[in-house]
Amino acid sequence: MRREFAWSTDAADEARRRVLRDLHDGLGPSLAAIALGLRAARQLVGQDPASAGSLLARLEEEMYHAVGEIRRLAAGAYPVELARLGLVGAVRAHVATLAGRHPVRMDVQVPGTLPELPVAVQVAAYRIVCEAVTNVVRHAGARHCVVRLWCAGGLHVEVVDDGVGAGPRGGGGIGLSSMRERAHEVGGTWNMEHAAAGGTRVAADLPVAGGV
Template sequence: MQLLADLMSQAGYGVRRAPDGRMALISARSAPPDLVLLDVCMPGMDGYEVCRRLKADARTRDIPVIFLSALGDTQDKVHGFRAGGVDYIAKPYQPDEVLARTRAHLELHRLQAALEVRVEERTAQLRDAKRTIEASEARLRELAGFLQTVREEERARIARELHDELGQGLTALRIDLGRIRNKCGALGSPVGERVAAALSVVEQCVVSLRRISEDLRPAMLDSLGLAAAVEHHLAQFSERTGIACHLSMNREEFELEDRLATAVFRVVQEALTNVVRHAGASEVTVRIDECDDDGGGIRLSVEDDGRGFAAASERKSFGLLGMRERVGVLGGRLDIDSRPGEGTRIAAFLPLRGTASS
């Protein structure tokens, strides 16, 4: 081993010698070297055991170990590699071979360490980028929630103005035209037919105004609650489209905060709009349940027997994207199950105490 130490010193390497395995472990742990040239046959503890202990210690496990031994059969080499060695040089060794293998493993170790540093740096950069993205997403969800609140408030304001101002004006006009029609009819005036036609137009406008106001903000949602509003909307939807609707709820009424009740109603409303536009369905089933799952929440499903659609089409639907965003802002989740020719099922869960979903 003295010749080997001299060879390494002459090649410019700093060398520390240990007389046995125990001292080798103490030396390596106190000041970890860049590489260990380890004789297999040593007093007290053989080289394989020394290597295993080096690899079991976090301070020394990454140090490359090259075995030196007169035992050169295949089984001895396999034993060395299993113990954690990176190379095995059989005695008598050639100086050039020892130096070449030493240089190769030192360079490999250096490159590996540099790669690990780069990986750690890249991981830290990705972690920082992930935190930045998550913060941006949180701000976007907060903004989306604010915009939804503002949108609903604006819808409610417009609905009230339509009902209170335009609605009252149309009602007064309808009453006056009714009186004129009655007088003209009693006198047999030809103007009566024109008045009757005008009255019919006004009545159609009143009906349209009510429908628009309900679409903007259903008054029943504020006055009677979610259950009554959904039931009324389904009845109107069925009457208008001819599509049979079935409603199932496990509560006569749901005690929900306003934005949660509004979100459930809007998801039902948008899902039914999609049924009319795309599904070609003859039957729709809506189910709303309050449950204790995941800390308590509302489970909602809208299922139709229409033509269904492929998964790729989902990304192109603004209605479905809007539903996902509305549910996500409240910390919920929305799943869509649909295949061509097999109908569509939209299922949502909204927590009773929603927070923005990640």
């Protein structure tokens, strides 16, 4: 009984940790994007009320998606955008949302078509990208950011910016450790380093059973 109780406590702690991390990784970037949009709408109200109204309508829709994300997290399902758009579509949608509200040029590069990937790998890749690009717009002071996804013996994820360089952005807390844990949980690796041309490079290599 004692051993069973200890296992149950550990499992409950792990479940709580996962939920907290999912809230940070999923809702954190989504709400940060909404906050940027609200700031832009506030600036537009006096100059261009029609554009401000259009932006507020989009933000309302995104807030509904965030509410849906909370419900799916509670039910243990995977992210709303992945369910609707697939990995590449979800990454493009999130990057486009941020790029439309922040003066950073953001590109998503996916050579060819990605093969069908395990759900756990898709979730890990999507969460890593969301956290990395949110760090770029919040802390990097970058002008340009490139997100790359490609398969060669596994799924490779890369986010490169031309900002202030690698460092403990945002305090170096749960965000960085969360990206690392996401990669490790699917048997992959994660690294953040200075980019060759300046700025920061975040890279994750995520294995896929049998290789792709």
